[in-house]
Amino acid sequence: MSARLLLLGGTTEALRLARRLGPETIYSLAGLGRVPDDLACRVRVGGFGGAEGLADFIDREGIELLLDLTHPYAAQISHNAARAAEMVGVPCWALRRSGWQPGPGDDWREVEGWDELTRALAPFERPFFTSGREPLAHLHEIPAHQHWTVRCLQSELAPPRAEVIGARGPFLLDEERALFVRLRCDVLVSKNSGSASTEPKLQVARELGLPVLLLRRPQLPAVTHEFAELDALYEALSL
Ligand code: NAP
Numbered sequence: 001m002s003a004r005l006l007l008l009g010g011t012t013e014a015l016r017l018a019r020r021l022g023p024e025t026i027y028s029l030a031g032l033g034r035v036p037d038d039l040a041c042r043v044r045v046g047g048f049g050g051a052e053g054l055a056d057f058i059d060r061e062g063i064e065l066l067l068d069l070t071h072p073y074a075a076q077i078s079h080n081a082a083r084a085a086e087m088v089g090v091p092c093w094a095l096r097r098s099g100w101q102p103g104p105g106d107d108w109r110e111v112e113g114w115d116e117l118t119r120a121l122a123p124f125e126r127p128f129f130t131s132g133r134e135p136l137a138h139l140h141e142i143p144a145h146q147h148w149t150v151r152c153l154q155s156e157l158a159p160p161r162a163e164v165i166g167a168r169g170p171f172l173l174d175e176e177r178a179l180f181v182r183l184r185c186d187v188l189v190s191k192n193s194g195s196a197s198t199e200p201k202l203q204v205a206r207e208l209g210l211p212v213l214l215l216r217r218p219q220l221p222a223v224t225h226e227f228a229e230l231d232a233l234y235e236a237l238s239l
Helices: 012-018 050-060 075-088 113-121 134-141 173-183 200-208 230-236
Strands: 005-008 026-029 042-045 065-068 092-095 108-111 127-130 148-152 162-166 187-191 212-215 225-227
Touching: 005 012, 012 230, 050 075, 065 075, 075 092, 092 230, 108 113, 113 134, 113 187, 113 212, 134 148, 173 200, 187 200, 225 230
Parallel strands: 005 026, 005 065, 026 042, 065 092, 092 225, 108 212, 127 148, 127 187, 148 162, 187 212
Antiparallel strands: none
């Protein structure tokens, strides 16, 4: 496809797609993670200033198609994308990755928001948080009977009864097995991202019989076209 594309990224799939696109495409990142420097397409970093800022950008750059390949929990940018596309009258296509589904023997419990999560965690002693940076803001609230491990992109100093692990996926099954044993965790906390690169932890929880507390997925806006698989998007883009 020769249309001028704006690709909103921050996921493995977005980077995979960006690698196939040429200099007429703009690949946009929020700037929280690694910024690749080996792409043929143009890379820009940082927010646009809400839906209005994004609409201005689309207009100014002559963008003909907006591609939303952001993370399923990055709801704000997805809402901004849908609104901006509507404002300027360009189509918005989104990759909406499906969530993970529990299998036989899985003990998955869905929770909504931090308060519900902490209530659900009360019976446990060693939660392993793999749900982003939010727990870091609550490290001073760790209940006396708990030890927390938080895995997120960047490590930082942790108070007593906590460990913060800086790591980015993909995570390998054997390494996850060894980590769960070392941590002696008794419950896993996760988003339901549906990504293969972070899925092995769920298998380890299954093998060890551990419950998993999953943060509920946010509602995402309707867009011009939704794709469940990257291959279907490649096909629609004739790549
Ligand atoms: P968010 O809450 O939906 O967005 C917050 C703000 O960040 C947006 O309003 C926008 O700022 C800016 N932004 C987000 N994605 C952008 C992009 N691709 N290009 C330019 N600006 C962007 O997002 P978030 O949850 O903080 O996630 C930030 C980024 O990390 C996203 O790109 C997402 O794909 C990626 N990510 C998120 C998660 C997660 O669990 N949330 C996990 C893995 C990766 P303005 O309003 O100023 O435009």
